[in-house]
Each structure stands twice: as C-alpha cells, then as structure tokens.
Amino acid sequence: MAQEEGQPILSEITCQEITQWVSAYLDEHVADERKRHIALHLAICAGCETYVKQIATVRDVVGLLPKAVKQPADSQRLRQAFVARAKRSPAGG
Amino acid sequence: MNVETSAVTESVSHRMVAGRKPELSQSAAVANGEVALLARLRQGNEGAFDELVTRHHSALIRMAMGYVADREVAEEVVQDTWMVVIEGLGQFEGRSSLRTWIFGIMIHKAKDRGVREKRHTNFSSFESADDEGDEAIDPSRFHQSGEWAGHWAFPPQPWDDQTPEKLLASQQAVTAMNRAIEALPRTLKDVLILRDVEGVETKEVCDILKITETNLYVRLHRARERVRQAVETHLERRPSAV
Numbered sequence: 001m002a003q004e005e006g007q008p009i010l011s012e013i014t015c016q017e018i019t020q021w022v023s024a025y026l027d028e029h030v031a032d033e034r035k036r037h038i039a040l041h042l043a044i045c046a047g048c049e050t051y052v053k054q055i056a057t058v059r060d061v062v063g064l065l066p067k068a069v070k071q072p073a074d075s076q077r078l079r080q081a082f083v084a085r086a087k088r089s090p091a092g093g
Numbered sequence: 094m095n096v097e098t099s100a101v102t103e104s105v106s107h108r109m110v111a112g113r114k115p116e117l118s119q120s121a122a123v124a125n126g127e128v129a130l131l132a133r134l135r136q137g138n139e140g141a142f143d144e145l146v147t148r149h150h151s152a153l154i155r156m157a158m159g160y161v162a163d164r165e166v167a168e169e170v171v172q173d174t175w176m177v178v179i180e181g182l183g184q185f186e187g188r189s190s191l192r193t194w195i196f197g198i199m200i201h202k203a204k205d206r207g208v209r210e211k212r213h214t215n216f217s218s219f220e221s222a223d224d225e226g227d228e229a230i231d232p233s234r235f236h237q238s239g240e241w242a243g244h245w246a247f248p249p250q251p252w253d254d255q256t257p258e259k260l261l262a263s264q265q266a267v268t269a270m271n272r273a274i275e276a277l278p279r280t281l282k283d284v285l286i287l288r289d290v291e292g293v294e295t296k297e298v299c300d301i302l303k304i305t306e307t308n309l310y311v312r313l314h315r316a317r318e319r320v321r322q323a324v325e326t327h328l329e330r331r332p333s334a335v
Contacts, residue, residue, distance in 0.1 A: 014243025015244045015245045023310055048248075064261055067151045072172055081176060085183075
C-alpha cells in the first residue's frame with residue numbers, strides 16, 4: 001500500500017482501497033490512523049465522497065424496506081404449544 | 094430437542110478481532126429490551142410470545158431461505174425453531190442474547206435440513222464462496238495503470254435527490270433493492286439482514302454467524318455494494334425528467 005514515487009498525491013490511499021473500507025468506516029470500526037487517512041482522502045475526492053454517501057443511503061434504506069412476512073403460517077399451533085409448555089412449567093424451569 | 098438446543102446454546106464466539114470501538118456489551122445487548130420480554134415469556138405470557146415471533150419471524154424466514162430449497166421448507170425450519178425455543182426457554186440462561194440464541198437454533202436446523210435435502214451438500218465450499226476473494230466493486234471502474242492507478246475512472250454519479258424516503262416511495266427502486274438482496278449469496282445476505290435490516294449490533298452478528306469482525310465488514314460491504322449497484326442501475330434507467 002506504500003505510495004510509489006511519482007504518483008499523484010490524493011492522499012496515501014487509493015480510491016479503490018478507500019471503497020473497501022467504507023462500511024467499516026461508516027460504522028466507526030476502523031483504527032484511528034486509517035480513519036484519518038480516509039477522512040483526508042474524502043475531503044479532496046468527490047468520487048469517494050459520493051460513494052460513501054451512497055453506501056450510507058443503502059445502509060439506511062435497507063432497514064426501512066417493507067417486510068413481506070409478518071407471522072408464521074401456523075401461528076395458532078405455536079401459541080398453543082407455548083401455552084401448553086408454560087402450564088407444564090409455569091416458573092420456566 | 095435438548096441435543097439440538099445444547100449444540101447451539103448460548104455459545105458466544107470470542108474469535109473476533111479486537112474492536113476499536115466496542116458497542117453494546119453482551120449483557121447490555123441482553124438488557125436491550127430483552128430482559129423484560131424474557132421475564133414475561135417465562136411467566137407464560139402469550140402476548141410476549143407473539144411479540145417475540147413478530148420481532149424475528151421475517152428475518153428468520155429470509156435467512157433460512159439461504160440454506161434450504163424453497164419457501165415451504167424454510168417455513169418448516171422456522172416453525173421447528175420456534176418449537177425448540179418454546180421448549181428451551183426454561184433452560185435459557187441469558188449468557189447470549191435471546192436473539193442470538195434463536196438465530197443460532199435456526200441456522201443449526203436450517204443447515205441440518207439443507208444437508209439432509211442434499212440441495213446444498215457442499216457447505217464448506219458454499220460458505221467460503223464470495224467472501225474475501227474478489228473486489229467488492231468492479232475493478233474496471235478504477236484506472237488500472239498509470240499515475241492514477243487505483244483512482245476512479247468512472248466515479249459514481251451523485252444521487253442528489255435520492256433521500257432514503259424518496260427511494261422508498263419508488264416501487265421500482267424498492268423492487269430493485271429487494272431483488273438485489275434476494276440474489277445475494279447466503280454469506281452476504283445473512284450479514285446484511287442481521288446488521289442492516291434487523292439492526293443487530295456488530296458483535297452480536299459475529300456471535301450469531303460465528304465470524305470475525307473483519308470478515309463481517311468484508312461481507313457487509315460487498316452486500317451493500319450490490320444493493321448500491323442495483324439502485325445505481327435503476328436510476329440510470331430512469332427517464333431523466335423524473
């Protein structure tokens with residue numbers, strides 16, 4: 001990952017490397033030094049800044065998507081089993 | 094049933110790499126709304142049981158689908174999971190969260206069922222597929238050589254007007270995202286469903302799936318990237334006037 005001589009200095013990390021760390025970065029699961037490098041890069045790279053925003057949008061939207069299944073097909077049977085079990089062992093033991 | 098329960102009982106994996114910013118501790122995760130629910134469950138409160146089922150059923154079905162042949166079998170696996178939960182509640186000691194325990198039972202049952210059906214017999218290769226090997230993003234989007242090697246050749250175009258609300262209001266966008274999620278390999282889908290759909294904390298996802306934190310973020314990012322690509326493709330196809 002070392003910067004080779006003559007490469008443009010956008011920061012020490014390339015965009016391709018940045019993209020691999022985006023999810024961990026958004027969740028604040030990267031080491032301080034890497035976080036600093038990423039933040040520096042994002043400050044001067046519009047492409048990566050856009051990419052980070054898009055991944056954040058995806059993360060937020062996925063949790064809000066309508067859920068198809070709500071209840072088991074045979075929820076009545078499950079409830080009966082739960083009640084029966086509770087009667088057998090009311091204290092939970 | 095006890096054998097099955099004990100096989101997955103509250104085993105908390107400690108194989109994680111050192112987290113720089115720990116989230117909720119295990120006990121805090123348990124305390125996170127589950128203690129009161131568990132107490133009501135142990136009292137035989139039907140409402141508590143309905144609440145538990147409603148809370149986790151959708152995610153259990155979606156994850157089970159990754160291990161077995163079809164929806165019907167996934168329903169059976171999750172139904173069986175709930176039966177084990179009902180029988181095992183009395184012995185549950187809360188060393189892991191209730192959710193970790195329940196999802197662990199489901200995965201155990203789903204794997205067992207998947208192997209028995211011989212639909213997904215080669216679990217070991219299936220598990221390792223689509224993990225750390227490839228790049229998350231198509232490498233051709235970056236300069237391959239020259240002084241800009243590794244930097245964007247085709248950067249993403251901003252989604253200026255695409256707030257989460259706006260995306261959710263578009264049926265086509267929702268369909269595109271759902272299709273992308275359903276098409277994910279199981280290892281990626283499990284992580285995305287637990288972390289982003291269900292909002293499970295990182296450490297607990299690692300415990301449920303028995304993977305390291307590093308591994309989790311590789312998978313999670315690959316999954317998010319595929320959904321991002323689906324949104325990107327959807328927006329590119331959209332008439333520009335919209």
